[in-house]
Amino acid sequence: MAFDWRNYRCDAAYDELFAASGAPRPAARSLVEYLQSLSPRDLADRRLAADLAIKVMGITFTVYSEGKNVDRAWPFDIIPRVIPKKEWETTEKGLKQRVDALNHFIQDVYGKQQIVKDGIFPAEILAESVNFRKQCVGVKPKHGIWAHICGSDLVRDGDGTLYVLEDNLRVPSGVSYMLENRGVIKRIWPELFQTTNILPVDDYAAQLYDTLVAISPRPGDAPNVVLLTPGIYNSAYFEHAYLAQQMGVELVEGSDLTVGDDDCVYMRTIDGPKRVDVIYRRIDDLFLDPDVFNPDSILGAKGLMRAWIAGKVGLANAPGAGVADDKVVYAYVPQMIKYYLGEDAILPNVPSYLCFDKKQRDYVIANLDKLVVKPANESGGYGMMIGPRVGKEEHAKFKALIEGNPRNYMAQPTLSLSTAPTICDDEIEPRHLDLRPFILSRGESTYVTTGGLTRVALVKGSLIVNSSQGGGSKDTWIVDIDDDTPGVVTSPAAAAQTQSQSQEGTL
Template sequence: MYQTQGFDEMFTRDGEPQAPCRAFVDRLQEFTIDELKNRQIAAELHLNNMGITFNVYGHEAGVEKVWPFDVLPRIIGDDDWRLVEAGLKQRVTALNLFIDDIYNDQRIIADGVVPMHLIQSASSYRPELRGFSPTNNAWCHISGVDLVRNRDGTIYVLEDNLRCPSGVSYVLENREIMKRTFATVFQGMSVAPVDQYPERLLQTLLDCAPPSAERPQAVVLTPGVYNSAYFEHTFLAQQMGVELVQGVDLVVSSDDVVYMRTTQGMQRVDVIYRRIDDDFLDPECFRPDSMLGVPGLLRAWRAGKVTLANAPGTGVADDKAVYAYVPEIIRYYLSEEPLLENVPTYTCWEEKQREYVLSHLHELVIKPTNESGGYGIVLGPRASEADLEAVAERIRAKPREYIAQPMLELSTAPTLTDGDLEPRHIDLRPFVLAGKDIYVMPGGLTRVALVKGSMIVNSSQGGGSKDTWVLRESNGHGAANGHTQPATAQPSTA
């Protein structure tokens, strides 16, 4: 019998289905465990045959790994999703205003809401970009905001990913896998579609093209096949119908125009969806030893001849130290209360909060402010005394580089294991597009900690994913009629 732990997304503590999940649970009971396992095997074969992979640097079993996937979906009800969607639009709007202000008037600093030293000490702050605003003042065109639900049911923003957020290709492929291998569970369910995302992404990019571009041309800029998200780069370029390029394929002319080398000659490029970190983007401006970027690219961008998405310098707003100020950022720019809460956060550069953290390390999660992918995190309740002493020394030496948070017990969802259905901890990364307007993809990437009891959901550290269903009410918000009969869906072109 399935035993819930804390807040479960599908079942109450009494073992009854959560309201949005009742129809799915009724359908699920028609299948035996062996039948579910057969669906799981079919899904894994599809992943392998289609080459849906990700890279793990330094992994002993090799670099490229098949994407881990669980065949049971994570279901989000319409009421929860409306809150999430509105909260994300609010948050991304405020963060775009914040970034534009930081690189221009710096009103929020002058008014004492965010301290200057916090910005200047951020490794992702780019002072060379002062005095510039991109088209539509859109800095973070593509955002991935990580959400978690605590055991009391509250949805929190865990972190903002505003530089080169990855994972959306797996959202699209997860849905395709489900339609291929488990089509019957969709019937009669108003599951919001996700397949509009590539079209929406392309429109967002073109909407932010320089005003002088009459028929803008967009490309995806990748660092190459050894990047951990290379599958996603190729997938999105293909789905949008644009060229996938590397730095050597682009050149900046003396009049600051970007061109792409093609077999038919040079072709002008107006928008670059770049999947290269700032440091490697332009050897003239950032790291001079970079072989991945394009010399002169920042010069062309500042001249208004090309749009870079996301814009360089956006990382200042997803620094985990700045994260602690996002509720105040929302209040400052929008005069609104945040719709989605931050996880309570202690900032170690403030003396009183640092002393509290150092005396309660065994209760807290310690996070480096400039790491990602789950690296460098110390889970206080599960750490050894030696680990706690080591992180205490690091905090004392460089307090700006650490924050601390209470250890949340992430919500769980049923996951197919070798023997049965068992609860596994999950989070959610919805994707937000910001250009002329803001679009939130319904659902997002549900990441699941496949190891029993683990809270680490990152694929680089043993996590997997699930298809994410947003169930729309039939009386509005656009029931996904195209997904009620998924057996007619066309095969993926990925």
């Protein structure tokens, strides 16, 4: 392999490691200097070591392809994404603010719906929400928290602005890969953790466990927490098993749980039934309880909703939290922050056009070739259209979809997502990426991961970073640097040239 920094160009978008001048950004300086000091053979060996570690550690992800479940090794790039600590502190405050407002909103819409009565949030959006659960009306979970675990997707535009792209409040996934990425990167770049002040991420499992314990109906006792999985054929099963193991809790399926006449949940064990206090459920609402939702579901357990409403078990995330996991509802989060918290949003939304509004719908239809069109409740990048990347046939298809169900569609400008150097075959090239931090809410406090899961579009020019559609990932470094640290003035090309000359005849 012949990796060569002299060929790296980052002119088309904001690059996470390099400024437009080609100089490394201050927080990435030590990383870039080190990478540029390596020979192509060294870099290739590190990449091979990472691939081997992923296989040995069994880090996998299931992709659904042609009706089959394909288990594959987790796709990982060894060049980290770097964010300065000072910027991250502001981002962390913005994420906490956002999740706080979203929890207020969910509690409100299942209660008095005051935000609707006050004309801040349109009644028709709520009326047609596919994730509004009438069974949750009048319920108030412990601490008033519905979304205990949230994954908000962040993207950076060409001018460096960090936007919230969407919020995931049903069953957000990916945090295990964030943690495993760090484990792999420590194996292959141990020397960088000695010379760079990289903030740790390894307290997540403990923080998650504390968040779950906080919603136990028996706070005075040692609560019994379980993780409810759909089973081994789910695409995120690796994560389910990983988190259960890291927290030291049982991994269960619906057939392992029963609800007694006392409305308590019990887990089958070889010693007989054992009461369950908290369920971290990784299955969708509609499969949670066949007595209340889908009667054909075998993934959940009969009576779970009854037990939750009676306050005999904690569920995370709470049923019904998905009412805020909607790309149309997303557009109103800045107004929610102002309404519930009396504050301006710290993190901006991507400008959005809501197709249920005729004026905005007409604009979207007239500009399909310039916009990204998304369905309200799909995930994983499915069902969306990137207007500039498709032809007139696809534009006509989405025009019909929008006109047939305006409430279900929204559109946004096509952002020039930021890039980072990524090893692709025999070259180091810029690839677009996003970031999914994870936020844990437990009432009296909120925790945000140090960085998050950086997802990378491995196909050149692609904006689709989702792992379910072939995307990869990077470790995310939050680096604490002195604000007065000067940036390196040497360009990647010049530094690589100097290195090449100094090691001429040895590569």
